[in-house]
Amino acid sequence: MAKRALATVMVALLLFITFPWQVRAQERATLRWGSRGNDVCVAQRRLKAWGYYTGAVDCIYGRLTYAAVTLFQQRNGLTVDGVVGPETWAALGYWGGANTGGAAAQTTSDAGSREGERDLLARVVSAEAKGEPYEGQVAVAAVILNRVRDARFPNTLAGVIYQTDAFESVTNGAIYAPATTSAVRAAQDALNGWDPSGGALFFWNPDKAVSGWVWSRPIIKRIGNHVFAK
Amino acid sequence: MRRVFTWLSVSLLAALALTVWTAWTFQLNQQNQLLANSLEAERQRSFVDMAHHVEQIQALLGKGLVTGSERQNMRYMADVNRHATAAVTAFSSLPLPAEISTTTGKFLQQVGDFSLSLLRDEAAGRPMTEAERTELARLRQESAALSEQLNEMLVQYNRGGFRWHRPAALSLSTPFRRVDPPVTAASNSESPAVAALLDGGWAQMATRFEQMPVFIYDGPFSDHVNQTPPALSGPTFTREEAQERLTSLLPNAENYRTVDVVETGGSLPAYSFRLAPAGTQGSTYTASAEITVQGGHLLGLLNDRVLGNPTLDLERARAIGQEYLARVGYADMVPTFAQIQDGTAFVAYAYRQGEVIVYPDQAKVKVALDNGEVLGLDARQYLTHHHERTLPTPRLTADEARERLNPALQVARVQLALIPDMAGTGERLTYEFQGRMDDSIYLVYINAETGAEEQILQLIETEGGTFTL
Numbered sequence: 298m299a300k301r302a303l304a305t306v307m308v309a310l311l312l313f314i315t316f317p318w319q320v321r322a323q324e325r326a327t328l329r330w331g332s333r334g335n336d337v338c339v340a341q342r343r344l345k346a347w348g349y350y351t352g353a354v355d356c357i358y359g360r361l362t363y364a365a366v367t368l369f370q371q372r373n374g375l376t377v378d379g380v381v382g383p384e385t386w387a388a389l390g391y392w393g394g395a396n397t398g399g400a401a402a403q404t405t406s407d408a409g410s411r412e413g414e415r416d417l418l419a420r421v422v423s424a425e426a427k428g429e430p431y432e433g434q435v436a437v438a439a440v441i442l443n444r445v446r447d448a449r450f451p452n453t454l455a456g457v458i459y460q461t462d463a464f465e466s467v468t469n470g471a472i473y474a475p476a477t478t479s480a481v482r483a484a485q486d487a488l489n490g491w492d493p494s495g496g497a498l499f500f501w502n503p504d505k506a507v508s509g510w511v512w513s514r515p516i517i518k519r520i521g522n523h524v525f526a527k
Numbered sequence: 528m529r530r531v532f533t534w535l536s537v538s539l540l541a542a543l544a545l546t547v548w549t550a551w552t553f554q555l556n557q558q559n560q561l562l563a564n565s566l567e568a569e570r571q572r573s574f575v576d577m578a579h580h581v582e583q584i585q586a587l588l589g590k591g592l593v594t595g596s597e598r599q600n601m602r603y604m605a606d607v608n609r610h611a612t613a614a615v616t617a618f619s620s621l622p623l624p625a626e627i628s629t630t631t632g633k634f635l636q637q638v639g640d641f642s643l644s645l646l647r648d649e650a651a652g653r654p655m656t657e658a659e660r661t662e663l664a665r666l667r668q669e670s671a672a673l674s675e676q677l678n679e680m681l682v683q684y685n686r687g688g689f690r691w692h693r694p695a696a697l698s699l700s701t702p703f704r705r706v707d708p709p710v711t712a713a714s715n716s717e718s719p720a721v722a723a724l725l726d727g728g729w730a731q732m733a734t735r736f737e738q739m740p741v742f743i744y745d746g747p748f749s750d751h752v753n754q755t756p757p758a759l760s761g762p763t764f765t766r767e768e769a770q771e772r773l774t775s776l777l778p779n780a781e782n783y784r785t786v787d788v789v790e791t792g793g794s795l796p797a798y799s800f801r802l803a804p805a806g807t808q809g810s811t812y813t814a815s816a817e818i819t820v821q822g823g824h825l826l827g828l829l830n831d832r833v834l835g836n837p838t839l840d841l842e843r844a845r846a847i848g849q850e851y852l853a854r855v856g857y858a859d860m861v862p863t864f865a866q867i868q869d870g871t872a873f874v875a876y877a878y879r880q881g882e883v884i885v886y887p888d889q890a891k892v893k894v895a896l897d898n899g900e901v902l903g904l905d906a907r908q909y910l911t912h913h914h915e916r917t918l919p920t921p922r923l924t925a926d927e928a929r930e931r932l933n934p935a936l937q938v939a940r941v942q943l944a945l946i947p948d949m950a951g952t953g954e955r956l957t958y959e960f961q962g963r964m965d966d967s968i969y970l971v972y973i974n975a976e977t978g979a980e981e982q983i984l985q986l987i988e989t990e991g992g993t994f995t996l
Contacts, residue, residue: 372811431831432801432815448636449629451619460619460628461570482831482869489873490891491829491905493815495793499625510626517792518799527793 328366328381332358340381343389344369347428372428373477388427388477414454415484416476418442421458423480424466426523433520434480436494438487440525443498450498494518497525563692570691571684573617578677580614584638585674588667592660601649604642611639622691627729630736631673638666669736676729759795759910761822769798769818776825776855777816778901781805786812795910796820802830819910825855828904834870835897841865843899844872848892851901852876857890857909870896878909880918883943887912887954918945919956921975928958928973931980936962936969946972946982957981 326336337356344350344365352361363379370377373388381389418438426437444450444457451457459467466472476484494500495517502522514526584607591603615635619628641662645655655663683689764772766788774780787801787810797819801812814830839847845862852860860876861884867873871893878888889912893903925941932938944959957972968986973979 368811430801430812430815432812432829435829447633448640449633451615451632452636456616456619461622479831485868486829486893486903489868489893489905490908491827491903492907493799493817493827493829495791495795495797497793508624510624515792518789 327383328358330358330363330379337362340366340386340389349428369428372430373479375478415481415488417454417458418488419476419481419484420472420474421464421466422483423476424471424474425464426480426483426521427477429521429523431479431483432493433523434483435486435491436497436518436520436525437500437523438484439492439494440497440500442487443492443494443496447498493520494525497527499526500524567690567692570621573620574677574684574691575681576617577614577621578674578681580610580617581635581670581674581677583610584614584635585667585670588638588642588663588670592663592667597649597654600655601646604646604649607642608639608646611635611642615639627733630733631729634669634673634736638670641666673732676732680729758914759819759821759824761824764798764818764820764823766798769820769823770800772823773800773816773818773825776818777802777828778851783814786810790820791817795826795907797826824906824910825904826906826910828901830900830902832895832902834895837867837870837896839872839894839896839899841867841872841874844894844896845874847894847899847901848872848874848876851892851904852890855904857906860890863889867896871902872896878913880916880945883918883945883956884959885916885945887945887947916945919976921956921958923958923973923975923978925958928975928978929960931973931978932960932962932971933964936960936964936971938962943975944972948981955981961986 326332326334328337328340333356335356337358338354341350341352341354341356341362344362345354347369349369350361350365352359352365366381366385367377367379369375369388370379370385375384375388418441421441422434422438426434429437441454441457445452445454451460458464458472462468464472497517499511499514500523501511503524504522511526516524516526518525587603587607587610591600591607594600594603615632618632618635621628623631645659645663649655770785770788773785777783782805783802784805784807785800786803789799789801791797791799797817800816800818802814802816803809803812813832814828816828817826818824819826845865849860849862852858857876857878859879861879863875863877863884863886865872865874873891873893875889875891878885887908889908891903891905892901894900895902921943929938929941938960940961942959944957945954946957946959947953948955955972956975958975960971960973962969962971970982970984970986971980972982972984974981
């Protein structure tokens with residue numbers, strides 16, 4: 298009997314050990330008031346990490362979760378309905394809901410290379426500055442464009458963005474998710490010349506561990522969770 | 528009997544699971560190895576490329592110093608520029624810590640930029656000056672040192688001293704090991720690649736690059752381009768005065784409340800006001816406005832809101848923007864280009880002094896097309912460049928300048944314009960010709976004093992308006 302239990306445990310263990318190698322994008326359920334389950338926890342954890350949710354992570358979609366979701370939707374230019382559907386999941390950084398493809402809004406007004414540049418820029422902004430105030434999103438886009446013009450960095454947009462280890466979202470693949478609508482607007486404003494960062498070339502989140510070297514750069518300003526520096 | 532069966536089935540099941548798991552893991556590991564190898568190959572190719580280009584650069588700079596022929600020197604400088612561009616491209620794909628990559632990148636870009644500026648001078652018939660020759664010699668010395676360093680690293684690499692990318696080796700501890708993002712791995716001195724770099728002295732070299740004296744020449748990456756702080760008129764504002772000033776400058780101040788004020792550094796120190804719609808609660812803000820500490824000028828305004836259906840056209844938006852600019856203290860601005868973007872109009876304005884359009888003094892306005900509200904303003908360029916200028920009188924007439932154009936260009940419009948020069952360090956008075964050739968519209972700028980062709984821009988017409996390239 299003991300042996301059998303051991304065997305079962307071993308099989309379970311073996312299967313468990315293999316799993317971490319293949320992290321797959323999971324389909325997330327659509328959540329609304331009263332929803333329960335693991336997906337609610339996932340959303341709560343993310344909303345809590347970004348400062349929208351103040352309650353306990355209890356996997357139950359209640360009043361506080363509703364407040365957090367609507368606030369998040371409002372700040373990110375989503376339809377404010379309290380329902381975590383594909384668009385909101387995408388904005389939260391997860392693939393979800395029934396139709397996974399093309400979840401977040403992508404405007405297709407005028408074609409051309411400029412459109413492609415804006416989209417690339419918007420994706421980085423979306424991934425790097427999600428949950429940040431609009432000013433902070435424009436500032437992140439502006440930092441990227443400032444780098445294009447600076448001698449210390451490659452002088453094309455793609456060169457700057459795909460520079461090895463320059464942006465975490467490129468390293469972890471988050472930039473391949475569709476951009477949020479507010480990120481698209483922010484990218485456009487930055488391309489038009491707005492620069493709330495005041496000419497910054499670096500930005501980082503001071504609450505996360507970053508290399509000591511960036512702290513030697515002269516800081517210009519703090520917006521939301523990011524510090525901007527020359 | 529039943530017991531034996533149970534044992535048998537359990538062992539069989541376990542054996543099966545073990546086989547499947549082993550096969551799966553083996554395959555994953557192999558795939559991992561393949562990916563790691565191709566990534567390593569990509570990185571190393573970039574590195575070898577970079578080493579090659581830097582070697583060429585130092586050789587060509589040396590030849591440029593030795594040669595007595597200007598024509599020959601032009602050839603060398605063109606090659607230096609080509610190799611520098613290629614070196615920067617190759618270099619930017621290497622996983623290096625920021626302190627090394629930014630300084631080395633800047634060095635390479637300036638070498639390319641400097642050679643281009645020499646090339647332009649020589650094409651215009653200006654021989655190399657003594658100062659430029661000294662600069663060239665210094666750059667050659669530095670690139671020779673960099674080249675030597677890179678070659679040393681190549682030798683180390685070939686001996687197996689370090690690898691750019693370390694594939695995750697499969698072991699019992701694998702599942703429990705934290706996956707380091709390469710960003711920290713690269714700034715972590717324990718990583719083998721970085722250790723080799725630091726040991727090899729690249730870090731010291733990077734520090735030296737950073738401490739190089741300010742490098743002045745006529746190119747866009749020259750150190751002095753962005754170094755002149757703008758001189759703003761007016762008294763120094765306190766935070767309270769700025770707040771008061773803001774109230775009179777906002778398009779509709781009664782609709783907003785100030786959530787937070789921060790001071791911004793950089794080339795134009797300012798108070799940055801964070802604004803939320805009146806009647807809301809909390810610290811969430813959707814708009815921001817900046818007032819310069821010196822003079823209390825409106826530096827920027829940015830408001831993000833959901834837009835309704837457009838009811839205004841571009842013409843109306845242009846007028847609204849112009850009125851607003853005049854109201855906040857930027858008079859005599861004329862619209863130079865406009866575009867409709869997702870329910871807003873984006874209009875760029877330039878200052879007009881007499882008959883001359885002064886392009887460096889530029890301001891931009893964003894107008895909501897649903898109700899005509901001004902959603903954005905950017906006066907950074909205007910505030911950086913605007914000052915009272917005594918404009919030179921053109922030595923050429925418009926007709927004389929027109930003779931310098933390609934005869935195939937069908938000119939539709941001509942006006943005087945002050946434009947920044949190629950390097951962005953000076954200003955030139957020009958005639959701006961707008962004309963059509965082969966289905967494309969171009970703006971050609973002819974220097975009003977020398978008749979030299981300064982700049983050509985292509986106008987791209989899109990559904991939303993025109994923009995220049």
